[in-house]
Amino acid sequence: MKSPKFLLPAAAAGVLALTLSACGGGGGTTGGGGGGDAEQGLDGRGPITYVQGKDNSNVVRPLVEKWNAAHPNEKVTFKEQTDQADQQHDDLVQNYQAKNANYDVASVDVVWTAEFAAKGWLQPLKDKMAVDTAGMLAPTVEAGSYKGTLYAAPVSSDGGILYYRKDLVPTAPTTWAEMMEMCSIAKANNIGCYSGQYKQYEGLTVNASEAINSFGGSVLDKDGKPSLNTPEAKEGLENLVKAFADGNIPKEAITYQEEESRRAFQDGNLLFHRNWPYVYNLATTEGSSKVKDVLGMTALPGKDGPGASSLGGHSAAISVYSKNKATAHDFVKFLVEEEQQKFFATQGSLAPVLGDLYEDKELVAKLPYLPVLKTSIENAVPxxxxxxxxxxxxxxxxxxxxxxxxxxxxxxxxxxxxKSIETAGAGS
Amino acid sequence: MATELGPTPVKSPASGGTPVHHGPKGVGEDNKILSQGKWASWLLAPTVIALAMVIVYPIISAIVMSFQKDAGLDPVTGLFTAGGPAGVQNYVNWIAQQCAAPGGGTVACPPGTLGAQFWSATATTFLFTVITVTFETILGFWMAMIMARTFKGRSLVRAAVLVPWAIPTAVTAQLWLFIFAFEGIANNLFNASILWTGSEWPAKWAVIIADTWKTTPFMALLILAGLQMIPAEVYEAAKVDGATAWQRFRLITLPLVKPALMVAVLFRTLDALRMFDLPYILTGGANNTTTLSILVINQIRQGFNAAAALSTITFIIIFIVAFIFVRFLGANVVEQSGATGKGKK
Known part of the structure; x- marks a missing residue:
């Protein structure tokens, strides 16, 4: 009779002890990370962890294996996050805030770099820690920098592409005005003319910034202050508003994210379509695609030539709390080497950051959008x-x-x- | 709550169990009760500590944070600097919709900031709560009445009704997002071309419809449990006395099911007040469908301390609503049987 009575509290205490020790473990790591001065870890070598979002196309694992085979004493462990960007961001923030020494190298979205750098979480990649950016496309380097210092080494890039119907459009438009003129073709064929992504979400920021940047405006000036009260910004945004008003952008586009707009284009309901490079594979291989054989690609249209695409992509950043920064530094350099960049492109369809690869015959044969994408990224504005x-x-x-x-x-x-951006920058 | 609940389960077995074993010795009985009380508090300790860790600590920590300033940017280094104490500024900012001004001080939050959305988010949250809970109560009651009857395949119906409740909300939201797409089922079915997620009222109705679909089964089950507590004899007696169906419903079913109904409504109301997933996935908070919870989550990415203040405000709002329910509307979650007795006197 008595033994179960004793077992219960014992079990309860056991559970509690487990919980507590889990907390204690976390606390210990925090203390260790906080104690190590940033300078101290610069020469540290040993096992490190690489943190990245879900590895959907199995690119990271083979690379990590390759690295580990060559560096048996400085092994990299891959920590996979979810595939949701917001969750990846929050996970990184939590671990940096806890000064977790185990987040040695992390894959950072281009839009997070400045935030993390300003919080003092990222190791500046200069002096001893410098990464050679000579062969990289300039906008990708800009996106990894904050206040003139590189904080994250560009690993993959992304830019917008204008897809169009080769069967209906005789020559690809190079300017926005040209494209709008061609909307008469769409009307004659009873389909919508143009669409990007206009639902209220991150994609709208991408599209609105593109409209503004393409006409010479900019959201922020060089000092990071908002600069939107300009005729250029007005002209850019007005183009989108006008296109909505006269139906050149179909009204349902206000509910479009990437996938909805891609489906509309693939179903043959759009003449022009702005999206990311991933559309190419789906639009040319999916059985239901009606644009399979008539898919044209060109750079986004701007005021007098190619427009300014918004830049996507990821960079690799080293945590200031890492104890093995020398290994981390080597691993980051490894990721941006040509061989690995090529693997990212062929295996994961990730756009390389090295300009030369866009002319690589083998790669272009596999990913025919590369030349167009290069123009897009070269003209891109982060x-x-x-x-x-x-x-x-x-x-x-x-x-x-x-x-x-x-x-x-x-x-x-x-x-x-x-005004909104001004109050954000004013801090509290 | 804990003090009232705590002793009851401990004492009753003690007083009930002791006479059997130690009947002859009065002194031993007292000691036994004392040692059992000690023993019980040891047994309860892990639970109390665990609760303190997972509930009390985060709440206090959030309240402490809410009185701190968010990190500001040092214009020279470009690095964030710790904010320091803020007093009640975070709370004032939310309630008065004030944002930091570029030159120092505050200005009315311009549209496009989270601060400008506090009152509209509060209004939206209450609008969603009132409408969805009303719909869910009426439909749930109706479903419960059907399920309470005896008919062939009753268990099948009961199981089927539970399906929407069993699906995770995020999945539900994604399903309804497809349904409400421009070329989705909703528009095809009614041959309409409504931009469901692209304008204010359709977006609100989309959220309300999806939420009602999902949580009506929950109401139905809680009400069904209440219905089954009513003895059949009461109805028989009423029938003998010649009461019509409407009279039986109004004078027997409603009053007798009221305690269960009020608890169900209370649960749903509290749940609806912290609605997050449905509008977040369906509309992303656009078109005035931002609820307080969405605002909190968005604010977390812009500054923890202001977010802590907002979540404390949300907590207080929900607490007040729950208080009104329990104090004035007679929803009794804790001592159901005792309270019904009091009510009858």
Whole structure:
């Protein structure tokens, strides 16, 4: 009779002890990381961890295996996060905040770099820790830098591409005005003319910034201050608003994310379509695709030539709390070597950051969009590089959405954006 | 709550169990009770400590954080610097919708900031709560009445009704997102071309419809449990006395099911007040469908301390609503049997 009575509290205490020890373990790591001065770890060598979002196309594992085979004493462990960008961001923030020494190298989205750098979480990649960026496309390096210092080495890039119907469009448009003129073709064929992504989410920031940047405007100036009350920004955003008003962008596009817009284009309902390179594979191989044989690709249209795409992609950053920074540094350099970059492109369809690879015959044969993508990335403008990115993207999304729906004039939307970004930067 | 609940289960076996074994010795009985009380508090300790760790600590920590400033940017180094104490500024900022001004001080939050959304988010949250809970109560009651009857395949119906409740909310939201897409089922079915997630009222209705679909079964089951507590004889007696169906419903079913109904409504209300997944996935909070929970999550990415203040405000709002329910509307979650007795006196 008595033994179960004793077992219960014992079990309860056991569970509690486990919980406590788990907490204690976390605490210990924190203490160790905090104690190590940033300088101290610079020569440290030993096992490290690489943190990245879900490895959907199995690119990271083979690379890590390859590294481990060559460096048996400095093995890399791959820690896989979820495939949701927001969750990856929050996971990194939590671990950096806890000064976790185990997040040695992390894959950082281009829009997070400034925030993490300003928080003092990333090891500046200069002097001893420098990474050679000579062969890299300039905008990708810019996106990995904050206040003139490189904090994250560009690993993969991404840019917008204008897809179009080769069967209906005689020559690809190079400017926005040309494209709008060709909308008569769409009308004659009873389909929509153009669409990007205009639902109120990150994709709208991408599209609105592209519209503004393509016409010479910019969201932030060189000092990180908002600069939206300009005629250029107005002209850019007005183009989208006008296209919505006269139906050149179909009204349902206000609900489009990447996938909805891709489906509309693949079903043959759009003449022009702005999206990322991933569309190429799906649009040419999916059985239901109606544009399989008539898919054209070109750079985004701008004012007098190629437009300014928003830049996507990821960089590799070293945590200041890492104890083995020398190994981490070597691993980052390994990731941006040509051989690995090629593997990223062939295995994962990730756009390389090295300019030369875009002319590599073997690669172009496999990924025919590379030449177009190179133009796109070369002309790309990183999305606003600011430590207040979440507030900035919120301001752009909400106000440009209101403008696209005609609830606000373009001037009003831009002035509200300007004011919102100013208050974000003012801090508290 | 803990003090009232704590002693009851411990004492009753003690007083009930002791006479059997130690009947003759009065002194031993007292000692036994004392040692059992000690023993019981040891047994309870792990639970209390675990609760303190997972509930009390985060709440206090959030409240402490809410009185701190968020990190500001040092313009020279470009690095964030710790914010320092803020007093009640975070709370004032939310309630008065004030944001930091570029030159120092505060200005009214311009559209496009989270600060400008506090009152609209509060209104949206309450709108969703009132409408969805009303719908769910009416539909749930109706479903419960059907399920309470005896008919062939009753267990099948009961199981089928549970399906929407069993699906995770995030999945539900994704399903409804497909349904409400421009070329989705909803538009095809009614031959309409409504931009469900692209304008204010359709977006709100989309959220309300999806939420009602998902949580009505929960209401139905809770009400069904209440219905089954009503003895059949009461209805028989009423029938003998010549009461009509409507009279039986109004004078027997409603009053007798009321305690269960109020608890169900209370649960749903508290749940609806912290609605997050459905609008977050369906609309991303656009078109005035941002609820307080969505606002908190968005704010976390822009500054923890302001977010802590907002979640404390949300906590207080929900607490007040729960208090009103329990104190004035007679929803009794804790001592169900005792309270019904009091009510009858």
């Amino acid at each position: 999305r606003p590089v600011t430590p207040f990115y979440p507030a900035v993207t919120q301001a752009i999304q909400e106000n440009s959405y209101a403008a696209l729906k005609g609830e606000k004039s373009v001037e009003q939307a831009l002035s509200d954006m300007q």
